[in-house]
Amino acid sequence: MYEDRVDGLRGKFQGFGIDAIWIVQPENRRYLSGFKAPDGQLTESSGSLLITFDEALLITDSRYTTQAEKEVVGFEVITQKGDLVEALSKALKELGAKRLGFEGGYLIWELYQQVKERLSQQSPLIELVPLSGVVEEMRVVKEPGEVEALRRSAKLMGNVLDRVIRELEPGHIERDVAWRIETLIREQGADEAAFPPIVASGPNSALPHAIPTNRALEEREPIILDVGAKLEGYCSDMTRTVFLGEPSEDFKEIYATVREAQISALRSVKPGMETTEADSIARDHILKAGYGDFFGHSLGHGIGLAPHETPAVGPLKPKALREGMVFTVEPGIYIPGKGGVRLEEMVILEKDGAELITTNKDFYSF
Amino acid sequence: MYEDRVDGLRGKFQGFGIDAIWIVQPENRRYLSGFKAPDGQLTESSGSLLITFDEALLITDSRYTTQAEKEVVGFEVITQKGDLVEALSKALKELGAKRLGFEGGYLIWELYQQVKERLSQQSPLIELVPLSGVVEEMRVVKEPGEVEALRRSAKLMGNVLDRVIRELEPGHIERDVAWRIETLIREQGADEAAFPPIVASGPNSALPHAIPTNRALEEREPIILDVGAKLEGYCSDMTRTVFLGEPSEDFKEIYATVREAQISALRSVKPGMETTEADSIARDHILKAGYGDFFGHSLGHGIGLAPHETPAVGPLKPKALREGMVFTVEPGIYIPGKGGVRLEEMVILEKDGAELITTNKDFYSF
Numbered sequence: 001m002y003e004d005r006v007d008g009l010r011g012k013f014q015g016f017g018i019d020a021i022w023i024v025q026p027e028n029r030r031y032l033s034g035f036k037a038p039d040g041q042l043t044e045s046s047g048s049l050l051i052t053f054d055e056a057l058l059i060t061d062s063r064y065t066t067q068a069e070k071e072v073v074g075f076e077v078i079t080q081k082g083d084l085v086e087a088l089s090k091a092l093k094e095l096g097a098k099r100l101g102f103e104g105g106y107l108i109w110e111l112y113q114q115v116k117e118r119l120s121q122q123s124p125l126i127e128l129v130p131l132s133g134v135v136e137e138m139r140v141v142k143e144p145g146e147v148e149a150l151r152r153s154a155k156l157m158g159n160v161l162d163r164v165i166r167e168l169e170p171g172h173i174e175r176d177v178a179w180r181i182e183t184l185i186r187e188q189g190a191d192e193a194a195f196p197p198i199v200a201s202g203p204n205s206a207l208p209h210a211i212p213t214n215r216a217l218e219e220r221e222p223i224i225l226d227v228g229a230k231l232e233g234y235c236s237d238m239t240r241t242v243f244l245g246e247p248s249e250d251f252k253e254i255y256a257t258v259r260e261a262q263i264s265a266l267r268s269v270k271p272g273m274e275t276t277e278a279d280s281i282a283r284d285h286i287l288k289a290g291y292g293d294f295f296g297h298s299l300g301h302g303i304g305l306a307p308h309e310t311p312a313v314g315p316l317k318p319k320a321l322r323e324g325m326v327f328t329v330e331p332g333i334y335i336p337g338k339g340g341v342r343l344e345e346m347v348i349l350e351k352d353g354a355e356l357i358t359t360n361k362d363f364y365s366f
Numbered sequence: 367m368y369e370d371r372v373d374g375l376r377g378k379f380q381g382f383g384i385d386a387i388w389i390v391q392p393e394n395r396r397y398l399s400g401f402k403a404p405d406g407q408l409t410e411s412s413g414s415l416l417i418t419f420d421e422a423l424l425i426t427d428s429r430y431t432t433q434a435e436k437e438v439v440g441f442e443v444i445t446q447k448g449d450l451v452e453a454l455s456k457a458l459k460e461l462g463a464k465r466l467g468f469e470g471g472y473l474i475w476e477l478y479q480q481v482k483e484r485l486s487q488q489s490p491l492i493e494l495v496p497l498s499g500v501v502e503e504m505r506v507v508k509e510p511g512e513v514e515a516l517r518r519s520a521k522l523m524g525n526v527l528d529r530v531i532r533e534l535e536p537g538h539i540e541r542d543v544a545w546r547i548e549t550l551i552r553e554q555g556a557d558e559a560a561f562p563p564i565v566a567s568g569p570n571s572a573l574p575h576a577i578p579t580n581r582a583l584e585e586r587e588p589i590i591l592d593v594g595a596k597l598e599g600y601c602s603d604m605t606r607t608v609f610l611g612e613p614s615e616d617f618k619e620i621y622a623t624v625r626e627a628q629i630s631a632l633r634s635v636k637p638g639m640e641t642t643e644a645d646s647i648a649r650d651h652i653l654k655a656g657y658g659d660f661f662g663h664s665l666g667h668g669i670g671l672a673p674h675e676t677p678a679v680g681p682l683k684p685k686a687l688r689e690g691m692v693f694t695v696e697p698g699i700y701i702p703g704k705g706g707v708r709l710e711e712m713v714i715l716e717k718d719g720a721e722l723i724t725t726n727k728d729f730y731s732f
Contacts, residue, residue: 036577037575037577040561040575040674041672041673041674043471043472044674046575062574062662062663063573063574063575063662063663064575066572066573066702067573067575067576067577082682083682102475104474104475104476104479105409105474105475105476106409106474106475107474107475108470108471108472108473108474108475109468109470109471109472109473109474109475109478109496110470110471110496110498112475113470113496130475130476130479132476179552183549186545186548192562195406196558206432207429207432207433208428208429209403209406209412209429209430209433211403211433296428296429297428297429306407307407308406308407308410316449336432
């Protein structure tokens with residue numbers, strides 16, 4: 001599996017005019033090598049892949065050597081003695097690389113400059129070639145094994161969410177509910193939450209990226225639960241909006257509008273359709289219902305090893321949908337000061353349309 | 367407080383030859399503005415600060431507007447309509463900036479290129495000036511309020527760790543212990559764990575960055591617990607090595623050696639000493655005891671809003687220690703395949719030496 005992916009990447013070298021590639025993005029690194037370590041901090045890398053036509057190295061430091069040796073498949077683990085710039089230039093020289101592709105969308109400016117400067121001092125000269133989203137593009141169509149992993153992750157998350165929703169009562173605190181979700185995610189065997197759970201009630205539900213507060217849940221108000229698990233590295237992401245007791249007529253209408261927008265998108269998407277068109281199907285429905293000003297974010301996003309990945313399914317940057325893509329469909333309507341409704345499912349795109357990955361017992365009612 | 371920090375930063379503009387600065391690093395952003403949102407993903411920014419001599423803007427997108435308006439002090443919140451590059455160039459034009467400093471150690475290469483290209487198309491021309499660790503350098507000496515926050519964070523963590531260590535029994539699973547720690551951190555009121563807790567037993571304790579496994583704790587073997595909490599944004603970080611029952615003679619000696627190395631460093635550090643010298647005090651002790659090959663990492667690191675920050679206290683890159691710096695002192699000895707011992711305290715450097723921030727009931731014995 002990893003060998004096939006690395007070979008697939010090598011197949012793109014000629015098109016990019018490179019004979020080596022340097023991978024630092026953690027999910028790309030894991031996808032190609034099996035090395036699971038995340039980066040310690042945003043600017044603290046736990047390892048670099050160096051791939052040429054013939055060789056595949058993982059350069060890491062002594063803290064990660066043992067883990068790397070246990071996890072990687074098809075990569076030689078090199079433990080750097082000094083800093084990364086030094087280790088990288090030494091390895092490149094030994095590999096005889098001349099044109100090194102790097103991840104322009106992930107590499108830090110300063111590290112780029114340091115490597116560039118170091119490489120310019122050695123001979124033969126090695127040129128740095130910026131690449132954009134190359135491995136991300138390989139990750140966009142999921143392999144069968146990945147789809148199974150995503151299904152398991154979504155199933156775990158669905159079970160947890162069902163259970164938490166049944167437990168909800170007026171007076172419960174948003175933060176406590178979020179923590180309950182995180183606890184169950186872990187107790188059910190997930191690696192961790194894919195992102196901090198969102199539990200947003202009443203007026204807070206009007207904030208698409210609400211952070212759980214000490215607010216107590218009340219009857220009849222919208223409560224948005226947007227949650228995801230990471231299991232065997234693969235993320236799930238789903239959103240339910242629930243009411244304790246009957247919602248107001250306003251929110252009944254809003255809920256129905258969001259659900260209809262979602263269903264129309266779910267029924268329409270198919271391979272070949274552009275992401276922008278998928279977005280506009282849901283957006284137009286919300287617009288026609290008179291809520292056009294209250295759906296500020298994109299319809300959805302790809303999901304896999306990362307909770308957000310290619311393709312973005314929004315009003316900008318059209319990209320053709322392809323069979324095997326996994327993405328979310330999550331329209332929402334947010335009335336400032338009052339509240340919001342968001343509904344989110346994960347789908348895999350099959351030949352003839354979308355198939356749900358998330359379990360959705362309550363799909364057509366609340 | 368925030369205004370003073372922003373003014374302090376403005377005071378550096380002339381030296382850098384800039385009239386504006388662009389801040390994207392999340393802890394720097396929080397330090398200057400009070401905006402608490404982390405970045406959603408490594409490459410998904412939740413906001414940019416733009417600071418000139420007269421103005422201070424936080425540019426964010428609609429998902430974060432409400433949170434930003436609630437949290438920031440002294441910044442005008444701008445909600446971008448299109449993408450960041452567009453919003454940034456528009457704001458810079460209105461501000462009349464000519465030379466914009468940016469965070470070279472954090473900005474992604476591709477975003478830098480996009481901004482550079484966009485700015486080169488507008489007049490008057492705006493030049494991009496790379497800066498390195500400017501706000502990080504301001505954060506290195508802690509204000510009294512920050513020290514108090516760090517003490518509270520360390521106290522919470524110390525209480526949790528004491529409790530968990532008392533509960534340990536042979537047969538407990540590393541992963542379960544780690545989760546117990548994370549649960550208590552949250553239940554005691556912390557924002558979250560500062561980093562995933564390390565619980566490493568037996569041979570796993572020989573891995574400085576061990577990830578908790580399904581291994582069961584056994585009697586007489588070393589168990590390393592390396593844990594930290596984040597409370598009001600401020601991180602703690604402490605490590606204990608414990609044994610269930612009496613350790614072997616080998617590990618008694620290793621433990622004593624690590625503790626002596628730590629104490630000698632703790633007693634010696636003072637303002638003006640270089641970080642490399644602090645490191646070598648502990649390292650020499652370990653070397654003389656015959657374990658020189660088994661202490662692969664640095665002695666410590668600064669800690670504050672980030673779990674790892676300036677100064678690095680290691681064998682490379684000397685930097686003078688200053689009064690008010692907060693950092694860890696954490697020597698270790700790791701025997702591959704057998705096990706390891708690491709002991710870590712947080713200290714604040716006072717005029718006459720280090721004062722412990724972590725509570726350490728069991729400082730001289732196990």
